[in-house]
Amino acid sequence: MTGHGEGWFALFPDCEAALAVASRLEPRAARTLTHPSGNPFIVGDWAGSVHARNSHGLFVALLGHTPVGAAELEAHLAGVREIEALDRLTARLPGDFHVVVEAHGEIHARGTAAGLRRLFHATTDGLTVAANRADVLARIVDAPVDEDVLALRLLDFVPHPLGDVPLWRGVHAVVPGELLRFGRTPARTARWWEPPRTHVPLAEGADALRRALDQAVRTRVEAAGTVSADLSGGLDSTTVCALAAPVSAGPLRALTMPSRDPGDDDVRWARLAAAEIDGLDHVLLDIDEIPLFYSGLLDVRGPVDEPLPTILDQPRQLVGHDALLAGGSRLHLTGMGGDHVLWGHPAHHRDLLTSRPLTALRSIRGYRAQNRWSMRETLSVLTDRRPYGQWLADAADEITAPRPAPHSPDVFGWDIPPRLPGWATPDAAASVRRSLREAARTAEPRGATRALHNELHTLHHGTRATRILHQVAEHSGLPLASPFLDDAVVEACWSVRSEERATPWDFKPLLKTAMRGRVPDALLRRTTKGEASADAANGLRENRGRLADLWRDSHLATSGLVDAERLVDITLRPSSPELRHGGLDATLACEIWLRTI
Structure with missing residues (x-):
């Protein structure tokens, strides 16, 4: 890989069983860091890392972009005895990087709170393995694609928490803002980051x-x-x-x-x-x-x-x-x-209705005027008191309903109601409904308010x-x-x-x-603000024959998720509103992705 990208890596606990599992990454792995025992620890092809170990047996590696050098990291590490203290210390360091901490057989690892650097984990042969890429883990554990999750990706908007679910069975995501703990104990997660309080002028x-x-x-x-x-x-x-x-x-x-x-x-x-x-x-x-x-x-x-x-x-x-x-x-x-x-989310002004009603109402009127919302539909969203789980359960019943208008007052609610495209099969729709309803039973919003959640x-x-x-x-x-x-x-x-x-x-x-x-x-x-709508329209028209050929040999259709004949028919009519506004890009992304894995 080029020397300044994220690359890929996998993390292994300190045990002999890791040798056989790590060997599955050969010959793609260009680098290996070992535990003091000689067993593989960090295996992959990454760049931009700095790491250190102190006299108390604590190890830390920063993998990514950071101004912190080896000497500074060693100075931070000096005197630290507890792995939890190291978690708190690394949370204050600037940059964009993964953190891997190890002490006495216990590993703590995380990506970034924003989520640009992520972490996943899976179990194989009784061994927990973590990686920064889900496809790397899927290769290690030979995981099949989960077609129920793939069906969800046909939605125009995949609601929380289902957007974080990996596409492979048995591969699990660590939610941004949480860290993964594993090694001598089963894998578990814990929060290390909370959004800041909004108080600064x-x-x-x-x-x-x-x-x-x-x-x-x-x-x-x-x-x-x-x-x-x-x-x-x-x-x-x-x-x-x-x-x-x-x-x-x-x-x-x-x-x-x-x-x-x-x-x-x-x-x-x-x-x-x-x-x-x-x-x-x-x-x-x-x-x-x-x-x-x-x-x-x-x-x-x-x-x-x-x-x-x-x-x-x-x-x-x-x-x-x-x-x-x-x-x-x-x-x-x-x-x-x-x-x-x-972009500060408009839902902030819904939250301000109780504490600063005049400020909130003035801004809500501004959003209404810009987007030409009716008073009735705006009030309907503002007075909706459903908890998030109920909203998600209700969304499951509406996935094949007509799409809401673009820029609707739903921005004041929990999310934009998701919709499936018209070419999704009944089996795909049934799968998506099941997934949404199952998630709704335990779903909690990402934040305490609609604004923070959004x-x-x-x-x-x-x-x-x-x-x-x-x-x-x-x-x-x-x-x-x-x-x-x-x-x-x-x-x-x-x-x-x-x-x-x-x-x-x-x-x-x-x-x-x-x-x-x-x-x-x-x-x-x-x-x-510039946009490329003309390029998109021209692209649909000029590439309609190639797209139709793609659907005639569709992997999604083979999986029973889309109606290939309907897609061919619509694609050959590039001015069709259903094609331009019906979720084509999400379906195409799923089709191309299946062909690359």
Whole structure:
């Protein structure tokens, strides 16, 4: 693998039985760290790690992006005697990394609270094994695909807690914010992170966000040396470029992908940013280099952990990366995650109705006016007092109902009601209903309020989608880094008073305040947002024959989950609203994923 991606690794307890299980990873494993006994401990192919062991027998490894060096880690470790103390210590370290702690046969391991770095576990031959990728564990334990979970992925929105369920039977996920404990005792999880209290004024929070983002970007640039970055013309990618350019080893190659949509003005804003930010080498791709949506799907590389629509973006997202690699780039920075951490969820204003009713009502009226919601449908959601489990059980009854309107007032509720596409088979629908109802019996929301539940759900979905794109980029040789999804950045954003960052009157006010003086002033005043709807429509039309051929040989149809004839018929009518708004991308992602594993 390229030296600055996440790579993969598996963790083994200290016992002789681990030797045989770890051997299943040969010859793919390029690195092995052993226990003092000589038994395999961390096996895989990863980079960017630092580790140390102290005189009391405590070991810690940080695998990923961190400014902490070996000497500093040893200093932190000195005098620590209890493994729980080490858990608390590592929670305060900056960066984006996995933590692996071991003491006297007990292992504690975790990813990040945001969820960009994840952890999974499974049992084979009586041995608990953990890994940062579900597909690695599935290979170790020879796990089959769980078709009930695959059916869930046909939904347009997979509700909590089912979105975190791995696609392989017997493989279990560690929820972001929790750590895994195993070794001499059975595997169990415990929380190590809680969202911050929202109490900081926006101006103070903006200072904290600027420092956290600067540290996140600097850590990547200083480790990789020569880096490149996306420059879409949006605020998030421009922020990353503005922070990376001053610390880059040479001119920062900033990549802009144009759109065929005549109403998309992203390129104009990207050019403006490139002209005003010192140290940028602007690379504007030719429109003819950009594949249409739905092009090259059979060339998508895998495997990846799960079938999210981001795998469909691989042919487009990686355009220009070969040239960046040839120019010496070792890591490509993105602005992904900015939308997920900066957009204060509207449900905050529902929560404020009891404590600050005038502020809440003013904002709710603003959201109503922007989205043209009726008073009746808005009040229906605001007065809905169902607990989360009941909402989930009721959602099971509505998965084949007509889709709610885009941008509906359901944003004030627990989630957007999920829907199956019309081409899902009755068997698939029955499976999804069973899964939702079973989960509803014990389901608890991610947070104590609807706002916190929604923000955590949005964040974790965003990190899952970004993580998959990171995985496909590693396959292609130029790994990605997304600094907005560092835990320190998330905490800086979410510490700000909810009514100041969740507003219908402004777009990302926290980031605008944080980057004033670093990002061109004109961009901070931008009121438009580019999209690629023309590319998507053209892609459906131009690729309809190839897509129809895909459905004629559908793996999903073989599994009994979709009606291939209906998909062929709809695909050959690319102007059909059912095709454009009926969940095609989720179904396509499942089909392509099945072909890559």
